[in-house]
Amino acid sequence: MSDEFSNLTTVSCQKFKCSARGLILPFGIEACMSIQLRAVLYFIFLLYLFLGIAIIADIFMSSIETITSRRRKIRYPDPGENDKYLTVEVRIWNDTVANLTLMALGSSSPEILLSIIEIIGNRFEAGELGPGTIVGSAAYNLLMICALCISAIKAPDARRIKLYSVFMVTSFFGFFAYIWMFIVLSVISKDVVDLWEAVITFLMFPLVVIIAFLAEKNFYASKKIDMEEEEQTLILTPPDHDGTGSPRSFRKDELLQFLRDLGQTTNLSLEDKAQLFAAKLSESMHRSRMQYRIQGSRMLTGGKSLFVNLPDKLQEIYTEVNKRDSLVGHRTSLIARTIEEEDNNNNNNIDSDLPIPLIEFSTTAYAVLECEQRIYERAIKPLPFDGCFSADHPFGGRKPTLSKIEINDDPRMAILEFASSSYAVLEREQRVTIEVVRYGFTNSVIHFRLDTIDGTATAGEDYVKLSEEFKMERGQQEKRITIHVIDDNQWEPDETFFVKLSLPEGEESRAKLGSKTIALVTIINDDEPGFIEFEESITLVKESVGKVEIKVVRVNGADGRVSVHYRTKDIDAVASRDYESSQSEIIFEHGEISKIIAIPIIDDLEAEKDESFAVELYDTTGGAQLGKHSRTVVTIINDDDYKTMANRMASLVQIDIDKLSVTKTSWGQQFRDSMNVNGGDLETAKAGHYIGHALAFFWKVLFAFVPPTAIASGWLTFFVSLLFIAILTAIVGDVAAVFGCLVGLKDSITAISFVALGTSLPDTFASMIAAKNSKTADDAIGNVTGSNGVNVFLGLGLPWLIAATYWESKNLPFTVKAGDLSFSVLVFSVCCVISMTVLILRRYLSVFGKAELGGPTIPKYLCSIFFILLWIGYLTLSGLQAYGHIKWQS
Numbered sequence: 001m002s003d004e005f006s007n008l009t010t011v012s013c014q015k016f017k018c019s020a021r022g023l024i025l026p027f028g029i030e031a032c033m034s035i036q037l038r039a040v041l042y043f044i045f046l047l048y049l050f051l052g053i054a055i056i057a058d059i060f061m062s063s064i065e066t067i068t069s070r071r072r073k074i075r076y077p078d079p080g081e082n083d084k085y086l087t088v089e090v091r092i093w094n095d096t097v098a099n100l101t102l103m104a105l106g107s108s109s110p111e112i113l114l115s116i117i118e119i120i121g122n123r124f125e126a127g128e129l130g131p132g133t134i135v136g137s138a139a140y141n142l143l144m145i146c147a148l149c150i151s152a153i154k155a156p157d158a159r160r161i162k163l164y165s166v167f168m169v170t171s172f173f174g175f176f177a178y179i180w181m182f183i184v185l186s187v188i189s190k191d192v193v194d195l196w197e198a199v200i201t202f203l204m205f206p207l208v209v210i211i212a213f214l215a216e217k218n219f220y221a222s223k224k225i226d227m228e229e230e231e232q233t234l235i236l237t238p239p240d241h242d243g244t245g246s247p248r249s250f251r252k253d254e255l256l257q258f259l260r261d262l263g264q265t266t267n268l269s270l271e272d273k274a275q276l277f278a279a280k281l282s283e284s285m286h287r288s289r290m291q292y293r294i295q296g297s298r299m300l301t302g303g304k305s306l307f308v309n310l311p312d313k314l315q316e317i318y319t320e321v322n323k324r325d326s327l328v329g330h331r332t333s334l335i336a337r338t339i340e341e342e343d344n345n346n347n348n349n350i351d352s353d354l355p356i357p358l359i360e361f362s363t364t365a366y367a368v369l370e371c372e373q374r375i376y377e378r379a380i381k382p383l384p385f386d387g388c389f390s391a392d393h394p395f396g397g398r399k400p401t402l403s404k405i406e407i408n409d410d411p412r413m414a415i416l417e418f419a420s421s422s423y424a425v426l427e428r429e430q431r432v433t434i435e436v437v438r439y440g441f442t443n444s445v446i447h448f449r450l451d452t453i454d455g456t457a458t459a460g461e462d463y464v465k466l467s468e469e470f471k472m473e474r475g476q477q478e479k480r481i482t483i484h485v486i487d488d489n490q491w492e493p494d495e496t497f498f499v500k501l502s503l504p505e506g507e508e509s510r511a512k513l514g515s516k517t518i519a520l521v522t523i524i525n526d527d528e529p530g531f532i533e534f535e536e537s538i539t540l541v542k543e544s545v546g547k548v549e550i551k552v553v554r555v556n557g558a559d560g561r562v563s564v565h566y567r568t569k570d571i572d573a574v575a576s577r578d579y580e581s582s583q584s585e586i587i588f589e590h591g592e593i594s595k596i597i598a599i600p601i602i603d604d605l606e607a608e609k610d611e612s613f614a615v616e617l618y619d620t621t622g623g624a625q626l627g628k629h630s631r632t633v634v635t636i637i638n639d640d641d642y643k644t645m646a647n648r649m650a651s652l653v654q655i656d657i658d659k660l661s662v663t664k665t666s667w668g669q670q671f672r673d674s675m676n677v678n679g680g681d682l683e684t685a686k687a688g689h690y691i692g693h694a695l696a697f698f699w700k701v702l703f704a705f706v707p708p709t710a711i712a713s714g715w716l717t718f719f720v721s722l723l724f725i726a727i728l729t730a731i732v733g734d735v736a737a738v739f740g741c742l743v744g745l746k747d748s749i750t751a752i753s754f755v756a757l758g759t760s761l762p763d764t765f766a767s768m769i770a771a772k773n774s775k776t777a778d779d780a781i782g783n784v785t786g787s788n789g790v791n792v793f794l795g796l797g798l799p800w801l802i803a804a805t806y807w808e809s810k811n812l813p814f815t816v817k818a819g820d821l822s823f824s825v826l827v828f829s830v831c832c833v834i835s836m837t838v839l840i841l842r843r844y845l846s847v848f849g850k851a852e853l854g855g856p857t858i859p860k861y862l863c864s865i866f867f868i869l870l871w872i873g874y875l876t877l878s879g880l881q882a883y884g885h886i887k888w889q890s
Contacts, residue, residue: 016030016031017035017742018737018738018741018742019031021734021738021741024730024734025731025734025735025738026038026738038738039742039743042735042738042742045735046732046735046736046739046758047758049731049732049758050761051300051301051695051699052699053110053725053732053758054300054761054762055297055301055696055703056699056703056706056721057107057109057110058303058762059703059706059717059721060109060717060722061294061297062662062709063709063715063718063721064103064105064714065291065294065662065663066662066663066709066710066713066714066717067093067713067714067718068092069093070092071090071091071092072090072092073087074090094213094216095216096212096215096216097209097213099783099786100209103293103783104783104786104787104790104791105794107293107762107763107783107787108787108791108794109722109725110728110729110759111133111134111137111791111795112795113726113729113730114129114133114732114733114755115130115134115796115799116130116795116799116802117726117730118130118733118799119799119802120799121733124803124806124807124814125815126193126803126815126816126817128746128747128748128751128820128821129751129755130795130796130799131751131816131821132750132751132752132755132756132820132821133751133752133755133756134792135178135751135752135821135824135825136751136753136755136757136824137756137788138174138178138788138791138828139752139756139831140757141760141784142784142785142831142835143835143867143871143874144760144764144867144868145760145781145784146781146835146867147863147866147871148768149767149770149781150853150860150864150867151861151863152768152771152772152853153771153853153854153860154854155854155855155856155857156855156856158849158850158853158855159771159774159775159776159777159851159852159853159854160776160843160850160851160852160853161777161778161781161782161843161852162776162778163216164843165216165218166212166782167782167785168215169208169211170212170785173204173211173785173789174785174786174789174832175785175833175836176789177788177791177792177793178788178792178828178829178832180201180204180792181792181821181825182822182825182826182829184201185816185818185825186822191815191816191817191818192814192815192816193816194804194813195804195805195814197800197804198797198800198801198805201792201796201800202793202794202797202798202801203797208789208790212786271652274652275308275314276310276314276317276318278308279314280318287306287774287779291306291662292766292767292773292774293762294306294662294766295307295765295766296762296763296764296765296766296767296768296769297762297765299692299769300696301692301696301699301700302677302678302685302688302689302690302692302693302695302696303673303679303692303693303696303700304673304678304679304680304681305678305679305681309681310684311683411440411441412444412510413441413510413512414438414439414444414446414511414512415438415439415440415511415513415514416436416438416448416501416503416511416514417437417439417513417514417515417516417517418434418435418436418437418499418516419516420516421516421520422519422520422521423522424522424592424593425521425523425524426558426591427485427487427523427524427525428487430485430487431482431484432482432483432485432521433480433481433482434480434481434483434521435479435480435481436448436470436472436479436480436501437477437478438472438477438478442474442476442477443474443475445473445474446471446472446507446510447470447504448469448470448472448503448504448511449468449469449502449504450481450499450501451466451502452465452497453498453500454498455496456495456496456497457495457521457523459497461486461488462486462488462495463483463485463486463497463521464484464485464486466499483521485523493525493556494524494525494555494556494558494593495522495523496520496521496522496523497521498518498520498521499521500517500518501513501516501517501519502517522593524558524593525557525558528559528623529559529622529623529625530554530556530559530593530624531554531555531556531626531628532552532553532562532586532588532624532625532626532627533552533553533555533617533629533630534551534552534615534629534630534631534632535552535594535629537629537631537632537633538633539632539633539635540635540637541601541636541637542637543603543636543637544603546600546603547598547600548579548598548599548601548634549596549598550596550597550598550599550615550632551594551595552564552566552586552594552595552597552617553593553594553627554593554594554624555627557624558588559590560590560622560623561587561590561622562587562588562620562621562623563585563586563587563620563622563624564586564588564618564619564620564621564624565584565618566582566585566616566617567615567616568581568582568599568614568615568616569613570613570614571612571613571633572611572612573612573613573636575613577602578601578611578613578636579599579600579601579602579613579634579636580599580600580602582599588624597615610636610637612636613636614631614632614634615631616631617630617631662709663709663714665710666710667704667705667707667708669708673704674700674703674704675697675700677689677690677693678693706721707720732755732758736750737750740754746820746882748819748820748824748878748882749878749879749882752824752874752875752878753875763787767779767781767784768780777851777852781853800814820878820881822888823877823878823886823888824878827877828874831871831874835867835870838866842863848860848863
């Protein structure tokens with residue numbers, strides 16, 4: 001009797017539920033387990049696999065970031081020195097091309113590989129899991145990610161898409177891809193994919209990349225392609241280098257400006273100050289979509305952050321630094337009143353009742369940075385005039401002073417440059433005239449090119465972009481070009497843009513560029529006389545400098561003739577011993593926006609501690625008012641032994657920035673990062689880091705065996721990590737199929753819900769981080785539509801092409817049942833049209849803040865809820881149809 005019972009048990013355990021659903025799974029050990037226990041175990045295993053995919057995707061995206069961040073060197077004429085060139089580095093990969101190729105492959109590789117593996121594993125017959133995951137991921141990405149990003153930004157802040165033409169192209173193809181899928185499966189040849197249909201589907205992938213690239217370059221709006229954005233930046237600001245010749249990720253003048261904002265304190269070490277500046281750089285530096293994707297994965301797994309995380313003590317200081325600007329405005333009126341009272345009472349100690357700066361900084365460590373010549377200053381260096389210096393703005397009929405340049409020995413060589421390195425125009429005049437002059441040989445026809453480059457002014461909103469070639473006839477020595485300024489009748493701060501002069505290819509034999517090849521144009525707000533203030537609240541000079549030049553600016557208006565008085569006052573420096581006392585009046589003519597005060601510094605050749613004196617503005621006339629920086633403190637630094645300290649601090653900052661790099665140089669570094677919480681930064685690690693690290697420890701150590709990204713420029717890491725993703729994806733396909741079978745879900749529903757959600761989770765975190773930290777919405781949602789299109793063209797086009805070719809060789813059709821998939825595609829297409837309409841309305845309606853993301857509180861939350869309801873509706877309708885509650889004939 002017992003033998004018969006044993007035999008019955010063995011037979012029943014051999015034939016267990018869902019035993020034939022996967023390629024590899026289930027294991028025989030599950031035979032006698034209860035269905036409920038198996039379902040729970042498979043669900044936990046599925047979540048753990050998603051965690052593993054997130055970690056290997058992090059490594060995969062790091063390889064892509066390493067590949068696409070490669071640069072090449074280009075030589076440009078130095079705008080500051082004649083006959084010299086700057087060697088600058090520009091990115092090899094275009095951002096749009098990288099986002100739609102490697103980036104899309106990186107973020108969508110699980111879905112794409114799942115579709116390929118499913119077809120190959122099913123002996124080149126189509127399944128439901130792969131295509132369903134692609135459609136489900138598209139719905140989640142477009143609806144849920146947009147919903148979360150819209151509400152992630154604090155009101156009333158907003159984010160607009162910058163590359164809107166690219167977004168519209170990818171949006172069209174992201175919609176058309178699913179309409180094309182429906183047409184192929186249900187219209188042209190029902191339930192059959194012909195070889196030509198598979199070929200066209202796959203070829204649409206390079207087509208959308210090409211069209212999006214041309215859209216970014218304004219190919220459809222103009223015949224001329226814009227310069228690379230990276231080149232524009234680097235022409236004006238070539239990188240600094242350290243003592244070994246290695247390029248820095250920042251410029252010394254940026255470090256100086258931050259330390260001026262930091263103020264003065266003695267309780268911070270050089271390391272602390274370096275960390276604060278690294279955090280500032282981390283906030284402002286350009287981030288690619290790939291970096292946000294990597295950060296999203298690391299948030300899930302307790303990995304090393306790509307953003308600088310400060311200890312609590314430094315975070316408080318950093319927060320205070322960011323609040324100082326608002327506090328300075330509050331103190332300005334108090335300073336002005338105090339100065340006026342002291343002028344009446346002849347009191348020299350104006351600081352006694354004023355709040356002291358929140359933070360202090362020892363100037364010795366960075367005084368050398370003040371003497372570093374800036375590339376902007378070479379282009380727009382002010383010229384002396386009657387004891388003061390005025391920026392060379394040709395306004396009100398004044399003729400700009402031309403710089404003297406050395407004529408080349410070749411008598412047949414012409415030299416071109418701008419007549420002035422800076423111009424100003426009142427916004428209401430709606431045009432500014434830029435003059436290009438020629439020296440030397442004039443008996444030739446010379447071609448030259450002018451390109452405008454955005455500063456704080458934006459082309460299309462503040463001025464009309466210029467990118468055109470001009471001609472200077474024989475005997476002509478000057479050429480005037482008009483640039484149109486847009487008068488929007490709204491108050492706004494003074495804004496600037498640049499005009500770059502260059503020679504077309506082939507003109508180098510007849511002409512050379514002079515010293516003024518970049519001109520600064522200032523669009524002046526013309527509604528008020530303006531505010532007069534010092535450009536900087538702290539000025540640092542070496543004792544041997546001879547004289548300190550302090551810039552006084554007129555901002556937010558330039559109407560009429562105004563004046564302001566200034567005077568010097570001792571702090572711990574003494575007039576006539578350390579500097580020459582000065583008291584005078586500065587006059588701004590109509591349209592003038594800057595002056596420079598020159599105060600002689602006395603070098604007594606004796607070693608002294610740092611000393612300071614103040615320069616104050618008071619008694620304005622002509623309706624002008626004092627601005628927030630009506631007083632500047634000049635600190636005279638002893639020249640001895642400060643270079644070493646300043647360079648050391650710059651090196652510490654570079655070390656902190658290098659720690660944020662995704663490029664790994666060795667296996668040892670990878671294993672150290674994988675075995676330590678938060679990449680070894682325990683000081684800033686939170687509870688979430690420890691939990692994520694504990695859960696992901698196995699995956700982290702396993703994937704530390706992947707070759708570092710420093711090998712073969714990241715390509716070896718790319719292929720090895722792609723192989724790991726393929727293996728994990730194959731297992732995910734099995735686990736999802738068995739889990740769906742155990743709980744009674746059809747493959748189509750499992751695909752659009754659990755699998756789509758699991759593979760899209762890192763992208764969700766990435767988009768939310770990008771929405772909060774990026775200045776535009778491109779990195780948050782701009783890539784969603786592109787990925788959705790690429791998912792179809794590559795994720796279905798490639799497996800369809802493989803399978804259709806196989807069946808064509810056997811003279812048999814490649815059958816793909818439309819069924820649930822065609823209905824799901826149709827519902828998603830409707831949701832896509834509705835959601836894109838909402839995003840377009842958000843961009844142009846003020847009730848939404850005229851931006852795709854953020855805006856006023858109530859409208860943004862209403863939009864988010866609406867998008868979430870669309871996604872729930874998509875899942876509900878797809879489920880009802882899959883189980884026969886909605887009758888659908890494809």
